[in-house]
Amino acid sequence: MTSASPSFQSRLAELQRIGREIAAPHAADVDVRSRFPAETLAALRAARLLSAPVPRELGGDGFGVRELAELCATLARACGSSAMVLAMHYVQVASLVRHGGEQPFFRDYLAELVVQQWLIGSMTSENGTFGEMRASLCAVEREAGRFTLNKDATTGSYCAEADAILVTARRTAQAPETDQVLVLVRRGEYRLQATGGWDALGMRGTCSPGFLLESAGAEAQILPCPFADIAAQSMVPYSHVLWAGLWWGIAADALARAGRLVRELAKRRPGHLPGNAVGLAEAAAQSQALRHHWMSLAGELDALEAPGGAGRADLGSIGWALKLNHLKIAASEAAPRIVHQALQVTGILGYKNDTAYSVGRHYRDVLSASLMISNGRILAKNASMLLVYQDG
Ligand SMILES: Cc1cc2nc3c(=O)[nH]c(=O)nc-3n(C[C@H](O)[C@H](O)[C@H](O)COP(=O)(O)OP(=O)(O)OC[C@H]3O[C@@H](n4cnc5c(N)ncnc54)[C@H](O)[C@@H]3O)c2cc1C
Numbered sequence: 001m002t003s004a005s006p007s008f009q010s011r012l013a014e015l016q017r018i019g020r021e022i023a024a025p026h027a028a029d030v031d032v033r034s035r036f037p038a039e040t041l042a043a044l045r046a047a048r049l050l051s052a053p054v055p056r057e058l059g060g061d062g063f064g065v066r067e068l069a070e071l072c073a074t075l076a077r078a079c080g081s082s083a084m085v086l087a088m089h090y091v092q093v094a095s096l097v098r099h100g101g102e103q104p105f106f107r108d109y110l111a112e113l114v115v116q117q118w119l120i121g122s123m124t125s126e127n128g129t130f131g132e133m134r135a136s137l138c139a140v141e142r143e144a145g146r147f148t149l150n151k152d153a154t155t156g157s158y159c160a161e162a163d164a165i166l167v168t169a170r171r172t173a174q175a176p177e178t179d180q181v182l183v184l185v186r187r188g189e190y191r192l193q194a195t196g197g198w199d200a201l202g203m204r205g206t207c208s209p210g211f212l213l214e215s216a217g218a219e220a221q222i223l224p225c226p227f228a229d230i231a232a233q234s235m236v237p238y239s240h241v242l243w244a245g246l247w248w249g250i251a252a253d254a255l256a257r258a259g260r261l262v263r264e265l266a267k268r269r270p271g272h273l274p275g276n277a278v279g280l281a282e283a284a285a286q287s288q289a290l291r292h293h294w295m296s297l298a299g300e301l302d303a304l305e306a307p308g309g310a311g312r313a314d315l316g317s318i319g320w321a322l323k324l325n326h327l328k329i330a331a332s333e334a335a336p337r338i339v340h341q342a343l344q345v346t347g348i349l350g351y352k353n354d355t356a357y358s359v360g361r362h363y364r365d366v367l368s369a370s371l372m373i374s375n376g377r378i379l380a381k382n383a384s385m386l387l388v389y390q391d392g
Helices: 006-035 038-046 066-075 079-101 104-116 227-269 277-304 312-316 320-348 359-364 375-389
Strands: 120-123 140-144 146-153 165-170 180-186 189-192 212-218
Touching: 006 038, 006 066, 006 104, 038 079, 038 277, 066 079, 066 227, 066 277, 079 104, 079 120, 079 227, 079 359, 120 375, 146 165, 146 180, 165 212, 165 277, 180 212, 180 227, 180 312, 180 375, 227 312, 227 320, 227 359, 277 312, 277 320, 312 320, 320 375
Parallel strands: 120 165
Antiparallel strands: 140 146, 146 212, 165 180, 189 212
16 A cells, blocks of 8 residues: 555655664664754755655655655654654645745745755644644734744744744734634744753654744745634644554554564464464554554545545535544554553563563653644544534
8 A cells, every 4th residue: 555656665765764774773862862863854854855745846746645644654663753753844844835835935935945955843832722723822913024923832843953933823913812823933033942841751852842932034924824724724634644654653663573573482483373472463453454544544635635636625624624533533542552562462572671672662652642632632622523513
């Protein structure tokens, strides 16, 4: 079930090499020191992989959701934090392409991003909005074609390393909390002050402390359409599919380690099924189901915008909102279960941090899945939608 285009296959092969030769060997150090995976990002830049979502006419690869998710899943098998950085960056770039791509400012910006391989971070979370992405307290202040925007962000992954950040804010100081816009602020036009550290359980290489942001720029940097549309048509669908892909990738690597151990044991006693082989079989079935879930939804998303598809506006429907939320809930619950199962299979060799079968980092990284937009919040939204929605 891999995409066939030759340009995609060569990009995927390059990413596999980066995963094997750079991300995987540094993953433990990135995790222990809670540091940015700088070597991996340098390699992704050198391979021009940061512009994969940019249309071909602007110099990028023009990859769809399915291809981007496969790239993230592949990198996750080497380093979960690196894959999360790549996935979050792709979500930001895709949002710019899909909602700013017709504007001269953003067309020029995207063409420049291809050349410079800029990295874009995200600031949607804010102190006081309690994890609700669709509400902002901070507001854009406009004057004479310029804006200022200050935000007290709870979490800003790799923002200290980014070349630009996409920030949500109220449209004006008078606008209600849900009347939001998305603003591109560029390095050199903002000041960041960390408001805490990032000594987290997992995803330690994403370097995601809180930040006070002070920024200014030209009004053209404010995306023209409401953030409500950007969230429904791009940010949520791309996040949920790319995240599901990378959570699966983390689980798949843990399972691969468990598989290697079981085969080692089997070789030692030919003709005997190792005691932990059945546990491996159970987890393998769960892994396949998860892989098919994100891949099929990614395919549906791409088909929506292919000739003859229902079009992007369909993503504003309750049916699509539920379907994407179901993927997020299912993937964020299944991936930790698979890693847990891999730990049962590997036993103490998986529990120790210094063996070829260690799955501790995988376990800690994948536990972030249910918190990245909390499952409780998503389920409450689904519950409301299901009061009025009947499938089929
Ligand atoms: C590794 C990582 C990287 C991140 N990077 C970024 C980033 O770069 N930029 C960014 O903006 N954000 C980022 N975030 C933040 C993330 O996307 C969420 O916004 C944030 O984790 C939510 O904070 P919270 O857990 O306090 O959320 P809340 O949604 O307030 O949830 C807190 C608790 O309340 C429960 N809850 C909340 N609402 C309801 C409800 N309606 N019904 C039932 N229960 C409810 C939840 O289940 C949960 O237990 C990152 C998070 C992680 C883990």
